[in-house]
Amino acid sequence: AQKITQTQPGMFVQEKEAVTLDCTYDTSDQSYGLFWYKQPSSGEMIFLIYQGSYDEQNATEGRYSLNFQKARKSANLVISASQLGDSAMYFCAMRETDYGGATNKLIFGTGTLLAVQP
Amino acid sequence: ETGVTQSPTHLIKTRGQQVTLRCSSQSGHNTVSWYQQALGQGPQFIFQYYREEENGRGNFPPRFSGLQFPNYSSELNVNALELDDSALYLCASSHSASGEETQYFGPGTRLLVL
Numbered sequence: 176a177q178k179i180t181q182t183q184p185g186m187f188v189q190e191k192e193a194v195t196l197d198c199t200y201d202t203s204d205q206s207y208g209l210f211w212y213k214q215p216s217s218g219e220m221i222f223l224i225y226q227g228s229y230d231e232q233n234a235t236e237g238r239y240s241l242n243f244q245k246a247r248k249s250a251n252l253v254i255s256a257s258q259l260g261d262s263a264m265y266f267c268a269m270r271e272t273d274y275g276g277a278t279n280k281l282i283f284g285t286g287t288l289l290a291v292q293p
Numbered sequence: 294e295t296g297v298t299q300s301p302t303h304l305i306k307t308r309g310q311q312v313t314l315r316c317s318s319q320s321g322h323n324t325v326s327w328y329q330q331a332l333g334q335g336p337q338f339i340f341q342y343y344r345e346e347e348n349g350r351g352n353f354p355p356r357f358s359g360l361q362f363p364n365y366s367s368e369l370n371v372n373a374l375e376l377d378d379s380a381l382y383l384c385a386s387s388h389s390a391s392g393e394e395t396q397y398f399g400p401g402t403r404l405l406v407l
Contacts, residue, residue, distance in 0.1 A: 179335075210395065218381050220336070220398035266335055270394070278349025279387070279394050280326060283335030 177202045177271045181284035188257045189292055195242070196252040196287045198267030204228075208270040209250040210281065211241065215263045223265075226250055254289075262291045295320050297386050297399035305405045306374050314369040314402045316384030324348070324389045325367040326396055327359060330381040342367055343389055371404075379406045 178201040188194040200209065211223045226234045226241045234241040242251040254261055265288075268281040298317045306312050318325050324343045328336035338351035342361035356372040365386070371378055381403050385396035 208394075212398070218383075218401040218403065220383060220385075220401075222395055222397055225395055268335075273349060278341050279324075279389070279396075280338040280341060280349060280351065281328075281336070281385075281396060282338075285335050 177204070177207075177269055177282050179267050179269055179282055179284035181267055181287050183287045184285075185288045185290070187290050187292060188254075190259060191256055193253060193255045194257055194289065196254070196265050196267075196289065198250045198252065198284060200248050200250060200267075200269050202248075202269065202271075204272070206272075209241070209243070210268045210270070211239070211250075211252045212266045212268060213261075213263045214266060214286070220266070224252070257291045259291050259293060262289060264288050297384060297397055299382075299384050299399040299402050301402060302400065303403045303405075305407065307407050308374055308376060310374050310406075311370065311372045312374060312404060314371075314382050314384075314404070316367045316369070316386075316399055318365045318367070318384075318386030319397050322386035322388045322397070323365050324387045324394075325361055325365065326385045326387070327367070327369050328383040328385065329353070330383060330401075331377075332380070336383055339369070374406045376406050379404060 180199045207228045209226045213221045240253045264286045267284045326341040327339040330336040340350040341348040345361045361367045381401045385398045387396045
């Protein structure tokens with residue numbers, strides 16, 4: 176079964192510094208997708224970045240980049256120049272396709288709570 | 294472009310009651326997925342709807358049921374509520390086609406069962 180592991184329950188970072196949030200995954204599929212979402216205290220899950228298993232380049236979206244190491248099965252999120260508004264819960268997720276390819280569901284990790292300090 | 298909306302935002306029910314949660318998908322999206330997020334955990338997949346039919350289901354009992362309407366909006370119904378059903382219920386919409394199929398989430402409905 177597919178699984179996402181986030182080993183950092185909480186992280187602190189100083190404003191304007193970079194931070195890396197760890198994510199490892201387990202799958203036997205050759206084709207898969209990896210996502211990072213941000214969840215502020217309000218509860219909404221905000222999509223940040225996507226990496227496909229066949230993408231040769233690491234994904235980047237503004238201050239977010241995904242350090243994808245396929246052989247190690249890791250997909251770490253790097254946030255550059257942290258801002259106070261980055262304080263939130265961050266979830267790594269993997270798309271699992273089943274039911275003959277009809278269903279695409281997300282498998283989530285347990286999350287990392289990031290606190291940005293001024 | 295209108296994002297995913299959910300209603301109500303908060304709900305308090307008592308054990309044994311029934312509840313209906315609603316979700317409007319993002320413009321252009323034809324697939325809706327529902328997730329349950331218990332306190333301190335990641336979201337768990339409940340089920341997915343595509344073209345008004347259930348398209349896959351997670352490890353949830355039959356008292357969790359849903360609907361999708363022709364405009365792609367969706368409802369989640371939970372019968373015979375239990376205390377453990379207290380959670381944040383998230384709806385996500387996507388467009389089923391080859392490729393990324395990113396799921397975009399709504400703000401969620403917080404359900405408290407007393």
